[in-house]
Amino acid sequence: MSVEWYAERLRGGCLMPRPTHTLAVMADFTIEELVIPRDARAEGWDDFTATVDVRNQVESVGYGTTEMNVTARELLPGWQRQEHKPRRLFAARVGTRIVARALIETLADEGTDAAWLSVEVLPDWRGHGIGRALADQVEGLAQADGRTSLLVYAVSPDALGERLAAPTGYGSVPRGNPEVRFLLSRGYRLEQISRGSRLALPVDPRIVDGHMKMASARAGKDYALHYWIDRVPSRWREDVAVLNTRMSTDAPTAGLDEPEDVWDVQRVLDYEESEAQSPRTMLTAAVEHRPTGILCGFTELSVPAETERHVGQEDTLVLKEHRGHRLGMLLKAANLRHLAQQRPGHPSVITFNAEENRHMLDVNEAIGFTPIGYEGGWKRTISGS
Numbered sequence: 001m002s003v004e005w006y007a008e009r010l011r012g013g014c015l016m017p018r019p020t021h022t023l024a025v026m027a028d029f030t031i032e033e034l035v036i037p038r039d040a041r042a043e044g045w046d047d048f049t050a051t052v053d054v055r056n057q058v059e060s061v062g063y064g065t066t067e068m069n070v071t072a073r074e075l076l077p078g079w080q081r082q083e084h085k086p087r088r089l090f091a092a093r094v095g096t097r098i099v100a101r102a103l104i105e106t107l108a109d110e111g112t113d114a115a116w117l118s119v120e121v122l123p124d125w126r127g128h129g130i131g132r133a134l135a136d137q138v139e140g141l142a143q144a145d146g147r148t149s150l151l152v153y154a155v156s157p158d159a160l161g162e163r164l165a166a167p168t169g170y171g172s173v174p175r176g177n178p179e180v181r182f183l184l185s186r187g188y189r190l191e192q193i194s195r196g197s198r199l200a201l202p203v204d205p206r207i208v209d210g211h212m213k214m215a216s217a218r219a220g221k222d223y224a225l226h227y228w229i230d231r232v233p234s235r236w237r238e239d240v241a242v243l244n245t246r247m248s249t250d251a252p253t254a255g256l257d258e259p260e261d262v263w264d265v266q267r268v269l270d271y272e273e274s275e276a277q278s279p280r281t282m283l284t285a286a287v288e289h290r291p292t293g294i295l296c297g298f299t300e301l302s303v304p305a306e307t308e309r310h311v312g313q314e315d316t317l318v319l320k321e322h323r324g325h326r327l328g329m330l331l332k333a334a335n336l337r338h339l340a341q342q343r344p345g346h347p348s349v350i351t352f353n354a355e356e357n358r359h360m361l362d363v364n365e366a367i368g369f370t371p372i373g374y375e376g377g378w379k380r381t382i383s384g385s
Contacts, residue, residue: 029099029130031137034089036079040072048072048079050098051091058120062155063196063373067310068350074304077274084108084267090137092121092130099125102134104141112259115147126178135186143382150380151256152188154179155196155373166193166376168254171355173376183378192254192377193355197369198348201311202340208333211367215330223296223327224288225334229342230281231272237265239295240286244268247317252354256377279305282314283342285335287327296322299331303343311339313351316360329363336367 034051035044049072056069079087085105092100100121107114119134142150159174166172171193173180183190226233232240244263251258275282286298300314318327336349351369353360 028128029092029094029133031090031092031133034091036089037076038080039076045072047091047098048076048089051089051101054098054101054120054122057122059155061123062157064157065372067198067348069309071279074278074280077278081271081274083270084261088138088141090134092125092134094125100130100134102138104138106142106145106147107259107261109259109262113147114149114151114257114259115142115145116151116153117142118152131182135182139186139382148382149257150188150382151258152183152378152380153194153375154183154378155375156180157373164190166190166254166355168192168354168356171195171374173374180376183376186380187382188378188380189255190376191256191379192252194352194375194377195355195361195371196350196352196373196375197361197364198310198350198372199336199364199367199369201346201348202344203336203368205337205340207368208337208340211329211333212337215326215333218326219287219330220325222290223325223330224290225330226286226288226295227334227338228284228286230275232268232284236286236295237268240298241265241268243286243295243298243317243319244315246319247315250317250320252357254354254356254377256379281305281343283335283338285331285338287318287331289322297327297331299335301335301339301349303339303346307343307345309346310348310350311343311346313349323359328360329366332363332367 034047037044037048039045052070052072052075056066059068060066079089084107086108087103087105090102091098100119102119103117105116106112117135117138119131119138121131121134139150156173156177156179159177162175163172164175164180167190173190173193226236241263245261248258248261281303283301283303284298286295288294289296297318299316302312302314304311316328316331318331339346350372351364352375353364355374
């Protein structure tokens with residue numbers, strides 16, 4: 001996905017409401033496409049919230065912690081942005097209860113052939129054919145839309161027994177895990193492993209300051225730090241659009257071959273306008289290359305309103321042409337200090353990295369991040385419709 005990404009990222013790309021309707025009726029459950037509500041008072045809010053609960057319970061089982069739970073209010077802005085990354089949401093219902101969800105996301109650019117899919121079923125309702133029916137639904141939609149590259153990210157809890165190694169040579173998943181067997185049975189190939197890591201807060205400020213000092217010395221006088229909260233200063237909007245675009249091309253994606261996702265200034269403004277409705281706050285640290293006056297790197301922390309909840313590490317990127325100057329460490333340490341100054345009191349920061357991205361893992365480990373779990377990045381190539 002990106003150099004760093006947060007489970008079900010809180011970004012994306014006006015509302016395209018579709019009527020709720022039953023797509024399939026099985027012996028014990030129904031599958032419906034859901035309307036994305038306009039707000040917490042609108043029709044469909046309870047069903048949307050129920051699908052977020054499914055997401056949280058599945059994540060909690062996969063990672064062994066509820067720390068990564070998110071709220072429906074936090075995810076809603078991303079679902080309401082459909083111009084650049086169209087999304088559709090499906091729910092499986094037993095009686096009146098939603099017990100599973102599936103989603104399909106694509107890029108609006110007709111030149112791309114990728115679709116991102118997810119199927120999540122509550123543990124007590126697995127083994128009833130619900131996951132297969134949901135997978136059939138979203139895979140069928142992808143194929144009908146001419147999407148030939150199906151991408152799935154699935155958490156794989158550790159387990160004893162035979163391992164399935166990623167072709168990158170970095171990381172593996174238990175071959176006997178249900179999600180692994182399910183994906184293999186549907187023709188997916190494991191391409192990459194991503195590590196979830198946790199940093200306990202607060203970090204000793206002497207450690208953060210020490211890393212900043214050493215990184216600043218390595219970077220030299222050609223680079224300058226800048227900070228902002230939520231909205232990008234007008235002078236940096238074009239640069240941020242470039243950085244967001246490069247997130248999709250400069251990150252290690254192994255055999256997943258993630259397509260380019262192009263941003264412009266209007267998309268940056270649209271994103272900010274949408275995120276203004278979210279209860280979360282985005283803290284950004286960026287680095288300017290002084291000789292050219294352009295931003296060459298940034299990192300973001302997504303901060304919930306409640307101090308008892310974890311902070312999500314969003315994107316971190318240093319442009320390829322500016323790597324080798326310890327800018328990654330400079331940015332990460334600087335934004336952690338920014339967090340301590342602006343929004344203290346949270347218990348942790350959680351981040352995700354490709355297992356082969358040794359440079360960023362070295363940075364995180366030096367700061368104090370420790371592994372909490374692993375996800376597989378899977379791909380299936382299908383013929384067009």
